[in-house]
Amino acid sequence: MTKMIMTVVSHEEAQNVLDALVGAGHTATFLESRGGMLRQRQLTLFIAVDKEDLEKVLSMIKEHCHRKAAVESGGEGETGPRAVTTQLGGAAVFVWDLDRFEIY
DSSP: OEEEEEEEEEHHHHHHHHHHHHHTTOOOEEEEEEETTTTEEEEEEEEEEEGGGHHHHHHHHHHHOOEEEEEEEEEEETTEEEEEEEEEEOEEEEEEEESOOOOO
């Protein structure tokens, strides 16, 4: 069975993920996106893989994506300026079964 992986990766880490995928013989379709609290630049990757390759591809994504904390000004609170801590980087990964996969 074929699986579809959709992963949202930080723009800074995306090239390393793509290089690892291509080096291992996989392909990915991607589009630029923005999101999160800081509206950071990201790539959303779509990767179709055989079920047998799923864990290998997920490991590649995990190896190249790392979360880190960032502190940003959150505006004025009751007692003055406040800081907001958020996470940058890393990857959000979604996996589902593909009933049909064709290339024309």
